[in-house]
Amino acid sequence: MSEPIIEVTDLHKRFGSAVALDGMTFTVAPGRVTGFVGPNGAGKSTTIRVILGLDAPDEGTALVCGQPYQHLQRPLNQVGALVDAAALQPSRTGRNHLLWMARSQDMPTSRVDEVIELVGLGSAARRKAGGYSLGMRQRLGIAAALLGDPPVIIMDEPFNGMDPEGIIWMRRLLHSMAVEGRAILVSSHLMSELQDMADHVLVIGRGKVLADASVDELIAHASGDQVLVRTSAASEAAGALQRAGNAARVIDGNTISVSGLEAQHIVEVLSQAQIPFSEVTAQRASLEDVYLQLTSGEAEFRASSDRKAQS
Amino acid sequence: MTEALRAEWTKLRTLASTGWLLLGAIVLTVGVSAAVAAAVHVTSRTGQDPTKLALTGIYLGQTIPAVLAVLTISEEYGTGMIRTTLTAMPRRFVxxxxxxxxxxxxxxxxxxxxxxxxxxxxxxxxxxxxxxPAHGYALVSISHSSTLRAAVGSVVYLVLVALLSLGVATVVRDTAVSIGVVLAVLYLPPILAQAVSDPLRRHLEQIAPMTAGLAIQATTDLRSLPIAPWAGLGVLAAWAAASLLVGGMLLRLRDA
Structure with a gap:
C-alpha cells in the first residue's frame, strides 16, 4: 500500500462542555475509497473541518500531503472538498460560483466548463444557484471539488438529498476516481450508502475511531466464519466435523453451525464420511450489521457512563 | 495575493447587487446634495461653506458603501459560503x-x-x-485648493467608512447586526454630542469616526472645527485600521 495522504493524529476538540473529538487518529491511503461512518454527532464533520483548516483542534494535527491544509499552495489543486452543498450565495450562477474558485487558484475558465459538463450541470450552469434542487447543488459542489483535478477528495455526506440515480452516478464517480489512484474520504451516517463502494471503513463514535479496517476484514470479523449446514443427519455430521477438529454445534434437528472451516472443506469432510447434506452456506454479516454492532456497543457505554455520572 | 484579489473581484462582479449598490450610493449622495442645495436660501454674507453644503450628500450616501462592505463578508457567513471561500483561500489575512x-x-x-x-x-x-460672488461667496470649484482637499478627502472618507464596515462585519458576522453596529458607530456620537456640553462635546467630536472624518469637508472657518481636516481623516483611518485588525485577528483565531 502506498503512503498515507491524509494523516490525522490524536485530535481533541471540545465545544464548551461537549467533547467533539477525543483522540481521533487515522490515515487515508490513495487508490481506494475510505468510508467515514458513524452516527450523527460522532465527530465526522468536525474532523473533516479540522482537516480542511476550517476549525482548529485543541490538540493534535491533521496533515494533507504532509502539510497542514493552511500551508498548501493553491489548495484546490491538492484537495477537493464537498463540505456543505448549500455553502454558496444563491444569487450567483453556478458557473460564476465555479469561476471565482478557479480564479482563486489561477485556473483557466475552460476548466470551469469542463467540470460543469463532467457533473452534468451544463444546461443549468448559467442559472442562479439559489434555484437549484438539492441534487443539483450537490452536483455543483462536486464540480467544485473536482475543479483542481486533486489527488485527494473529501466529501461530507455527499448522498444527502440525491435521488437514486444521482447516488448510483456518485458511487461510480467516486469508485473511478479511486481507481485512478486518488485518495477518497466519504462520510456518511448510513453504512448502507457505503456498502459496495468503500474499500476501507473508519467507524467513528464519540469522537474517536472504533474500527479501522477493510470492508472484507470487518465483515469476516463480525461473521465469525460461521457456516451453516443443512442435513437430515445432524448429529452424525456434527460428530464427523468434530473428529476432523472443528467446532460444530447442532442448532436444530437438521441444521448445524460450523466455525473455523471453509464451506469447501466442510463439503469434503461430509462427503468422505458419506453423510447426506442439502445445503452448505457461509454466513456473512452485512456491513450494516457490523456497524450496528460497533455503534450499539458505543451507545451502551454511553448509557452506563451516564448512569455512573448520576449516581 | 493576486489570485485572492481576482477571486474576490470575480465574486463582487458576479453579484447583481454590487452594481446596484454602487449606483445607489452615487444617486443618493448626489440627490441629497441637490435637494439641500435647492432648499437652502442664504441672506447673510458670511457663515456659509458652499463646498461643505455641496458635499452634504455624503452624510447619507456613506451608508451604502458601508452596506456593500458589510455584505462582502456577512453574506458569506449567512449562506455558509465562507467555508468554501476558506478552503479555496485558507490564508485568512490574505x-x-x-x-x-x-x-x-x-x-x-x-x-x-x-x-x-x-x-x-x-x-x-x-x-x-x-x-x-455677488453675495461674497466664491463659486464651488476644485481649482481652489481647499475645495480640492475637501473633494479628495470626501472620497477617502467613503473608502475608510467602507473599510471600517468590513472590519466590523468580520467581527460580528451577521448582516443585520453588522449594519446596526456600523450605523451606531457613525451616527450615535454626533447625536450624543448634541446632548452634552463642551469640552466633552468637542472631545467626542474629535474621536468619533464621522464627526472627525467629515472635518475634511470644511473650507471656511477652519478654526471652529473640533479637529483639523487631515487629522480628522486620520482619526477615521485609525478606526478603520483598528476594526480591520481586530476583524483579521478574530478571522484567524475563530473556527469558520
Whole structure:
C-alpha cells in the first residue's frame, strides 16, 4: 500500500462542555475509497473541518500531503472538498460560483466548463444557484471539488438529498476516481450508502475511531466464519466435523453451525464420511450489521457512563 | 495575493447587487446634495461653506458603501459560503486583505463619481440660493485648493467608512447586526454630542469616526472645527485600521 495522504493524529476538540473529538487518529491511503461512518454527532464533520483548516483542534494535527491544509499552495489543486452543498450565495450562477474558485487558484475558465459538463450541470450552469434542487447543488459542489483535478477528495455526506440515480452516478464517480489512484474520504451516517463502494471503513463514535479496517476484514470479523449446514443427519455430521477438529454445534434437528472451516472443506469432510447434506452456506454479516454492532456497543457505554455520572 | 484579489473581484462582479449598490450610493449622495442645495436660501454674507453644503450628500450616501462592505463578508457567513471561500483561500489575512482592496477600489470609483456629481450640483444650484460672488461667496470649484482637499478627502472618507464596515462585519458576522453596529458607530456620537456640553462635546467630536472624518469637508472657518481636516481623516483611518485588525485577528483565531 502506498503512503498515507491524509494523516490525522490524536485530535481533541471540545465545544464548551461537549467533547467533539477525543483522540481521533487515522490515515487515508490513495487508490481506494475510505468510508467515514458513524452516527450523527460522532465527530465526522468536525474532523473533516479540522482537516480542511476550517476549525482548529485543541490538540493534535491533521496533515494533507504532509502539510497542514493552511500551508498548501493553491489548495484546490491538492484537495477537493464537498463540505456543505448549500455553502454558496444563491444569487450567483453556478458557473460564476465555479469561476471565482478557479480564479482563486489561477485556473483557466475552460476548466470551469469542463467540470460543469463532467457533473452534468451544463444546461443549468448559467442559472442562479439559489434555484437549484438539492441534487443539483450537490452536483455543483462536486464540480467544485473536482475543479483542481486533486489527488485527494473529501466529501461530507455527499448522498444527502440525491435521488437514486444521482447516488448510483456518485458511487461510480467516486469508485473511478479511486481507481485512478486518488485518495477518497466519504462520510456518511448510513453504512448502507457505503456498502459496495468503500474499500476501507473508519467507524467513528464519540469522537474517536472504533474500527479501522477493510470492508472484507470487518465483515469476516463480525461473521465469525460461521457456516451453516443443512442435513437430515445432524448429529452424525456434527460428530464427523468434530473428529476432523472443528467446532460444530447442532442448532436444530437438521441444521448445524460450523466455525473455523471453509464451506469447501466442510463439503469434503461430509462427503468422505458419506453423510447426506442439502445445503452448505457461509454466513456473512452485512456491513450494516457490523456497524450496528460497533455503534450499539458505543451507545451502551454511553448509557452506563451516564448512569455512573448520576449516581 | 493576486489570485485572492481576482477571486474576490470575480465574486463582487458576479453579484447583481454590487452594481446596484454602487449606483445607489452615487444617486443618493448626489440627490441629497441637490435637494439641500435647492432648499437652502442664504441672506447673510458670511457663515456659509458652499463646498461643505455641496458635499452634504455624503452624510447619507456613506451608508451604502458601508452596506456593500458589510455584505462582502456577512453574506458569506449567512449562506455558509465562507467555508468554501476558506478552503479555496485558507490564508485568512490574505483573504481579508483581498476583500478590503476590492471594496476600497469599488468605493473609490463610486466615491469619485458621487463627489464630482455633488460639486457639479453645488456649482449649478448654489448661486441660485444666494451663494454667489455677488453675495461674497466664491463659486464651488476644485481649482481652489481647499475645495480640492475637501473633494479628495470626501472620497477617502467613503473608502475608510467602507473599510471600517468590513472590519466590523468580520467581527460580528451577521448582516443585520453588522449594519446596526456600523450605523451606531457613525451616527450615535454626533447625536450624543448634541446632548452634552463642551469640552466633552468637542472631545467626542474629535474621536468619533464621522464627526472627525467629515472635518475634511470644511473650507471656511477652519478654526471652529473640533479637529483639523487631515487629522480628522486620520482619526477615521485609525478606526478603520483598528476594526480591520481586530476583524483579521478574530478571522484567524475563530473556527469558520
Amino acid at each position: 483573504l481579508l486583505a483581498a476583500k478590503a482592496v476590492n471594496v476600497a477600489g469599488l468605493t473609490f470609483v463610486a466615491g469619485c463619481l458621487a463627489v464630482a456629481g455633488c460639486l457639479l450640483v453645488g456649482r449649478l444650484l448654489l448661486p441660485g440660493a444666494g451663494l454667489d
